[in-house]
Amino acid sequence: MSVGSQSTTANKKDLVKKRNNSGTFNVENPKKMKKAAINSVKEEKVMKRKKKDLSLIPENVEGMELNGVKDKKQKRRLDSEVSEGSPPKKKKFTPKGQLKSKPKGGLGSHSKNSKQANSTSEKPDWSKFKEEKKALREKRRAAQKDADSYDVSIEAKKILEGIRSRKCPAAEQIKQLEKLHTLLKGKLLSVVYAHDMSRVVETMLRLAHSHKKVEILKSMIQELIPEVLLMSKRKYAIYVVRAMIAHSLPSERTAIVKQFAGHVTKILGHKIANVALADLHSKIKTEDQYTLQKELYGNAYKLITSEPVSGLEVIFKILPNMKESTLTNTKEILMSLFEKNIVESPIVHAVLLDYLGFAKPEDQAEMLEQAKNHIKALTQSKDGVHIAMMCIWLSGPKARKKMVKDLKEGFVSLACGEHTHMLLLAIFDSLDDTVLVQKAVLTELLAGDLAPLLNNTYGRKVLMYLCSRRDPKLFTPPVVATLSQGDNNQFSKKDANVRAEELQKFAVPFLLEHIAQNTSIWMDNNSNLLVLLAAVKVGTGDKLQSALKAIAKYTTNPPKSTHIGIDLSIADNSGCHMILKKLAQHDKVFSEKGLATFGQALATQLTDNHYLAWLKNNHCCHLLLEILKNGTKETIETVRSKIEELSAAAWKRKEEIPAGGLKIQEVL
Numbered sequence: 001m002s003v004g005s006q007s008t009t010a011n012k013k014d015l016v017k018k019r020n021n022s023g024t025f026n027v028e029n030p031k032k033m034k035k036a037a038i039n040s041v042k043e044e045k046v047m048k049r050k051k052k053d054l055s056l057i058p059e060n061v062e063g064m065e066l067n068g069v070k071d072k073k074q075k076r077r078l079d080s081e082v083s084e085g086s087p088p089k090k091k092k093f094t095p096k097g098q099l100k101s102k103p104k105g106g107l108g109s110h111s112k113n114s115k116q117a118n119s120t121s122e123k124p125d126w127s128k129f130k131e132e133k134k135a136l137r138e139k140r141r142a143a144q145k146d147a148d149s150y151d152v153s154i155e156a157k158k159i160l161e162g163i164r165s166r167k168c169p170a171a172e173q174i175k176q177l178e179k180l181h182t183l184l185k186g187k188l189l190s191v192v193y194a195h196d197m198s199r200v201v202e203t204m205l206r207l208a209h210s211h212k213k214v215e216i217l218k219s220m221i222q223e224l225i226p227e228v229l230l231m232s233k234r235k236y237a238i239y240v241v242r243a244m245i246a247h248s249l250p251s252e253r254t255a256i257v258k259q260f261a262g263h264v265t266k267i268l269g270h271k272i273a274n275v276a277l278a279d280l281h282s283k284i285k286t287e288d289q290y291t292l293q294k295e296l297y298g299n300a301y302k303l304i305t306s307e308p309v310s311g312l313e314v315i316f317k318i319l320p321n322m323k324e325s326t327l328t329n330t331k332e333i334l335m336s337l338f339e340k341n342i343v344e345s346p347i348v349h350a351v352l353l354d355y356l357g358f359a360k361p362e363d364q365a366e367m368l369e370q371a372k373n374h375i376k377a378l379t380q381s382k383d384g385v386h387i388a389m390m391c392i393w394l395s396g397p398k399a400r401k402k403m404v405k406d407l408k409e410g411f412v413s414l415a416c417g418e419h420t421h422m423l424l425l426a427i428f429d430s431l432d433d434t435v436l437v438q439k440a441v442l443t444e445l446l447a448g449d450l451a452p453l454l455n456n457t458y459g460r461k462v463l464m465y466l467c468s469r470r471d472p473k474l475f476t477p478p479v480v481a482t483l484s485q486g487d488n489n490q491f492s493k494k495d496a497n498v499r500a501e502e503l504q505k506f507a508v509p510f511l512l513e514h515i516a517q518n519t520s521i522w523m524d525n526n527s528n529l530l531v532l533l534a535a536v537k538v539g540t541g542d543k544l545q546s547a548l549k550a551i552a553k554y555t556t557n558p559p560k561s562t563h564i565g566i567d568l569s570i571a572d573n574s575g576c577h578m579i580l581k582k583l584a585q586h587d588k589v590f591s592e593k594g595l596a597t598f599g600q601a602l603a604t605q606l607t608d609n610h611y612l613a614w615l616k617n618n619h620c621c622h623l624l625l626e627i628l629k630n631g632t633k634e635t636i637e638t639v640r641s642k643i644e645e646l647s648a649a650a651w652k653r654k655e656e657i658p659a660g661g662l663k664i665q666e667v668l
Contacts, residue, residue, distance in 0.1 A: 153197050156183055160200050163207065170211065177207050181216050188223050198236040202243045209247035221252050228259045232273040241276045245283055256280060257288045264295045265333070268342050281346050286310075289350070296351040298329030311354045330355050331363060338370045343377040349384035356390065368394060375403045376410070385419040386482075389426040393486035400431055400491075404440050411444045412452055412459075421458040422482065425465050430486055432494040434502040442466075442503065446510035454521060454528050466507040467534035469500040474530065504538055511535040512543040516550040523554050526575035533579050536598075537586055545596035548583075552601040555580060556610055566613040568620065577619045584626035591632050599631035603638050611642050615650035621660025628667055644668065 162168060163176050181204065184191065191197040201220070208217040221244055224231070228244065231237035245253065260267065260277065267273045281289055287308060294301040294309045300322050301309040309315060312330070316323050334355065337348055352371070356364055371378060372391050378384035392400060404427065407414065414420040424441070431437050445453065445462070453459030464474050470483070487496070515522050515532060522532045536547060554570060561567035570576050580598075587597040606614070614620035627639055643664060651657045657665070 152183060152187060153191055153194070153200075156180060156191075156200050157196060159183075160203060164203065173207060174211050174213065177204060177211070177213065177216065180204055181219070185219065186223070188220065189227055192224065192231060192240055193234055193237050195236045198240050201240050205240070205243040205247050217247060218249075218252070221248050225252070225255050225259060228256055229263060229273075232260075232267070232276040233270055235272065238272050238276055242279055245276065245279050250285060253280065253284050254288055257284060257291055261291055262295070264292050264347065268337065268345055268347065269340055274342070274345060277347070278345055289347075293347055293350050293354075296330065296333050296347070298326055298333065300326045300329070312358050316358070327355070327359060327363070331359070331367070334367065335370065338374070341374075343371075343374040344380050346381035346383065349378065349381045349387060353383045353387055356387070365394075372399055372403060375406050379407075379414065379417070379420050379423065382419040385423050388423050389486065392423070392426050392430050393489045394491070396491050397433060401433065401436060404431070404436060408440055409444070411441050412448075415445060415453055415462045416456040416459045418458060421462050422479075424462055425483055426486055428465060428469075428500070428503060429483055429496065430489065430492050432492055432499065434499055434506075437503060438506045442507055442510075446507060450511075450514050450518075451521065454525070454531070457527070460527060460531050463507075463511065463531050464534050466503055467511070467531070467538055469496075469504075471534075474534070508535055508539055509541075509543050512539050512547040516543070516546040519550045519554045520559070523551070523570060523576060529575055529579040533582055536583060537589075540593075540595060545601075548596055548598050548601040549604075551580075551583070552598065552605045555602070556605040566609055568613060568617055571614070571623065572617055572619045574619075577623065580623055581626055584623060585630050587627070587630040587632070587635075597632055597635065599627040599635040599639070602627065603631075603635050606642070608642070608646060611646045612650050615643065615647060615661060615664075616656065616658065618658035618660045621658050621664055625660055625664050625667065628664070640668065 159176050159180050163173050163180075168176075180200070184201070184204075188201060192201050201224075205217065205220060207213075208220065224240065224244060228241055232241045245256065248256070257280065260280065264277070267277050277292070281292055284292075287310075290308055290310045293311075297309070297312065297315060300315050300319055303322075304315065304318050306318065307314065312326065315326055319326075330351065334348070334352055337343065342348065352367065356367060359367065368387075368391055371387055372395060375388055375391060378388040378391075388403075391403060395403070411424065414424055427437065427441065450463075453463060461475070464471070468474060470480050472480070486492075511531070512535060515535065522528045532551075536544065536551075539547065555576070556571075558567050558570050561569065563569070571580070583598040584602075587599050590597045614624065624639060624643065628636055631639070647661075647665075651661060
């Protein structure tokens with residue numbers, strides 16, 4: 001270390017803060033100087049306080065070290081003597097319930113005497129205690145409510161218990177309902193917000209509707225309508241509002257719409273009231289729906305008084321100069337609803353679909369980009385499903401894959417929906433990634449129980465679409481026209497027929513296997529026979545053969561038959577006969593492809609007794625005739641020889657020969 005650096009260090013050490021006898025400080029740092037000054041002031045205050053305390057000490061106190069009393073007991077006694085002349089300190093207030101009473105045992109609550117006293121005391125009467133608590137609760141409720149309303153609610157609930165019983169006959173229900181109405185008339189608005197009385201009013205509305213007590217129902221609704229908006233926001237009164245909407249007349253629903261008008265945008269964001277608004281929108285007339293929807297177009301509708309505003313088209317026709325501003329306002333309102341996650345309402349869906357029809361391509365793309373993230377919420381209404389289909393049509397492969405994953409574990413319910421099944425058909429038509437559709441969609445639909453789909457009108461349509469895409473015999477022109485809107489979109493590159501064939505090859509084996517194992521489900525329901533025919537026509541391989549054998553066996557020998565001898569209930573049934581006849585006609589196609597035929601499967605099941613019975617039945621004769629026309633050579637020879645052998649015994653008289661039998665004779 002150099003000499004210069006040594007001298008600098010020494011100077012710094014000399015400048016370190018030190019306190020001398022005179023109380024002055026040598027300070028190196030300003031912060032330390034400030035701290036030292038504060039400490040000195042504190043010490044001076046402490047010294048002054050000690051001198052003041054010494055002046056209060058009596059004269060007889062001598063020989064004590066007052067500046068530092070070491071003995072604690074001595075100091076405590078000194079403090080008490082000093083404070084004799086001062087006024088007594090106020091005791092801290094303690095509530096009565098918090099005062100700790102000393103037990104009589106002497107040593108506290110853990111003494112032996114107290115334990116013995118507790119052990120010998122009697123147990124409390126809990127039933128009496130509960131009665132007292134109940135009485136106290138009733139008393140408090142009575143104090144909170146109006147005395148008259150409280151007595152009325154007690155009586156109304158007693159009547160309700162009797163009405164709700166299953167053993168209560170209809171006549172008694174009507175009588176008690178009239179009594180309840182007389183009791184609560186004019187007081188409904190004062191009791192409807194309570195959790196117990198809201199149930200009473202809701203039940204009254206339901207019973208008045210079921211028993212067709214129009215006067216009671218009308219009187220109640222008219223009394224409740226003025227506060228329907230406030231009721232829709234309350235936790236319990238909302239159920240009364242929903243009952244009003246469900247059981248009211250169209251004119252009364254229009255009056256309810258007027259109460260909601262002007263508050264739609266606020267109610268859409270209300271977590272309770274939005275449910276009532278959705279119910280109302282689904283029940284009212286189209287004109288009233290427009291009344292609720294027009295608030296989402298901005299303020300332009302207020303300038304139109306000549307005709308009702310049914311959508312953006314009317315606004316643009318009457319106010320062409322406000323087209324841009326109206327579209328901008330509508331977009332802002334819809335975007336704010338998307339940001340708040342308010343997407344499930346059918347009102348939002350209707351306005352959004354209307355907006356997409358007039359928006360510029362860039363605005364349309366921006367709005368659909370927001371809608372893709374809420375694909376499941378869009379399935380709540382018809383308009384929402386159409387928007388979801390547009391999202392599928394106008395999205396790239398990654399976005400489509402994400403939307404399919406968002407819908408996962410809900411495809412069975414979508415397939416059974418009146419409008420939602422169309423979304424599945426759009427997915428089948430648009431997605432080039434058929435492997436994704438097979439794994440995510442078809443596996444969920446077909447790998448489990450098919451009964452939910454077969455027992456549902458729209459579920460059957462989904463199965464038929466997989467077997468025969470857009471067959472005009474199975475699908476109406478409006479359905480085909482709607483699905484055709486997604487054709488030729490820029491993101492679907494694969495040929496539509498190739499895509500449909502790939503899905504068909506995956507789906508049909510599931511259906512054929514189910515037909516072979518559960519033939520009764522398919523054959524006993526005429527609606528399922530169309531799906532059966534569509535699946536069998538495009539089937540191949542061993543599973544086709546198994547399905548045809550099961551159909552033939554069920555036709556000739558129904559397992560649930562109660563007939564003595566040959567049962568013709570399936571073969572002679574009009575629906576089954578039509579499908580069996582079409583299967584026999586399709587044998588020509590099967591034989592050309594080298595596949596198993598229905599005629600061959602049926603011929604192996606027919607015995608001599610079957611031929612004798614079938615030749616006397618017109619439907620059965622026509623079925624045999626189709627086999628003779630379209631079957632393989634071996635099948636035709638087998639059936640021909642059996643008919644020639646047994647026809648004389650079956651047709652003993654010419655009058656007994658049915659019309660189908662006469663045609664068989666012509667062929668033979």
